Amino acid sequence: MMAATGIRVEGVSKRYTHRVKGEVYAAREVSLEVRTGEFVTLLGPSGCGKTTTLRMIAGFERPDEGRILLGDQDVTGVPANRRNIGFVFQNYALFPHLSIFENVAYGLRVRNEPDTEIRRQVGAVLDLVGLAGYERQFPAQLSGGEQQRVALARAIVIRPRVLLFDEPLSNLDARLRVQMRHEIRDLQQRLAITTVYVTHDQEEAMAVSDRIAVMSEGTIVQEGSAEDLYHRPASEFVARFIGRVNLVAGRVVGFLGEALQVEALGARVRVREAPLGARPGDTLRLVLRPEAIGLSAGSGSVSATVLARTFLGEKIEYLVRCGNETLHVTRHNTGGGAIFAEGQAVALRFPDGDVAVLGPGSEA
Ligand SMILES: Nc1ncnc2c1ncn2[C@@H]1O[C@H](COP(=O)(O)OP(=O)(O)OP(=O)(O)O)[C@@H](O)[C@H]1O
Ligand SMILES: [Mg+2]
Structure with a gap:
């Protein structure tokens, strides 16, 4: 269904100037390869550079050094809206004054797709995320879990090359978090879409990912499957962070x-x-x-x-x-x-x- 591609992050750094600390690296020489259809999670404590790295992949931030490739295309200088990426935010970021239908249709309207096509595609993805029949509702009338499903529908309706998630479940209660992480994983598998997911929750990372990249202080300190990291941690930091x-x-x-x-x-x-x-x-x-x-x-x-x-x-x-x-x-x-x-x-x-x-x- 989607023209998914792999992602290559090559030696990417991002510095910010801090009033007290001077220059700080939010990300430092981060390299990461995500294969087509793979689900990779950036996992690490608060402030380790997960969001910064994800936002550079999305094109919301420009790296100071390094390159980002989607498939064979170097997108380092390409603006976010030209990268064809689906992004799911922690706080859903829905348009409150637009109906659920229009929230999901947004990316297709921007592309000037014909009305009949928009109706068909929005209907199909709302069905996919279990929200058929919600078209005329407004975001404020939905529960947190339903709003996050709308955000997911909005991200996948444009048939993105890659899907990016930044702590999408952290506003939900514990039970719903567990349910939604299974739904996200299931959907990702069915669509076979290349995914980068950010969380600080090690159990969530283990539940959804093919591979996990553990970050600390702006760098990736170890990557591997959940089993690898759990059984063969390379450092005390990873050993203590995973389980x-x-x-x-x-x-x-x-x-x-x-x-x-x-x-x-x-x-x-x-x-x-x-x-x-x-x-x-x-x-x-x-x-x-x-x-x-x-x-x-x-x-x-x-x-x-x-x-x-x-x-x-x-x-x-x-x-x-x-x-x-x-x-x-x-x-x-x-x-x-x-x-x-x-x-x-x-x-x-x-x-x-x-x-x-x-x-x-x-x-x-
Ligand atoms: N726009 C900015 N200006 C200055 N410093 C920033 C900016 N964005 C991020 N930083 C700093 O860069 C570092 C990494 O931030 P980032 O948001 O990537 O962390 P994170 O791993 O996503 O953390 P969290 O789990 O809390 O969301 C932090 O020290 C942060 O204060
Ligand atoms: Mg973050």
Whole structure:
């Protein structure tokens, strides 16, 4: 249905002059490739440059350095309204005095498309976003979720080459956010449209994206699938930003073929993707996710004490004390499974499989 293209962001920077701090880079040498039909999310904390990067792709901001390509076309100097891009804003940005029909029709009217064609296309996209029959309503008569669907319809009716979202769900309540993110993903898949999505919500990013680019202080610090980032974070920043994590100090005690053997809290674990040049005696940090740590009653090779537990229905979160470390451990609520009490002595089991590590220089 759409003539989707890929996106290439090549070494793009954007500086602003700050009254106190002087020159600040909102984005610094950002490079990103989005394949045709791919869904890529820019994820990162407030102020890391997500919106700036997205607005440069859209053409609302001009980069100070670098190039932006849509397909084979260099659009760096092309104004936003000539890029054929669909943009969905956080606050919907609907025209309050126009009906839903006219809000969605806007981009087609600007192109002087014939009335019959406009009616057909607006009808089709309203149908697609589940708003058939809303044509004569006005934005103020719609719920937040419905308004965001109108914004989505308005963005896709022009058959954009790429679709850009800036925190589209942050004004919605938690339940609707989850529902809408599935709808956005579903629509994106059905239309096979190249998408860049911005959010600071890691769970949302994991739910919708083919690939996630994690940003910090104006740069992309790591990109990969949700699984990659979760299981193989390259830095403490990424490890902590994507999910909960225990970073446990360990010492290299030897090699097991290609793998390293690392001792931590009295247990030995195998590390396959070892930092380059790691040698026995080196210290590094194990990346232990809360659900990857085994927990059983009584004592074992790694003894610990339950400090606190939080019952969350589908899972139970424990805080346990082990040596000098306080660790997060989660258990699925399997129904009849044991629930450990605060103060109880427990045994921990570290993963038998491969554990990820952070070597020296991964503090950032
Ligand atoms: N027009 C501007 N003038 C000056 N500084 C700006 C401007 N736009 C953005 N900045 C600065 O650039 C940095 C990145 O801003 P940006 O809006 O891209 O962050 P963000 O990742 O989208 O954050 P948030 O999650 O809060 O929306 C911030 O430090 C911001 O203050
Ligand atoms: Mg922003």
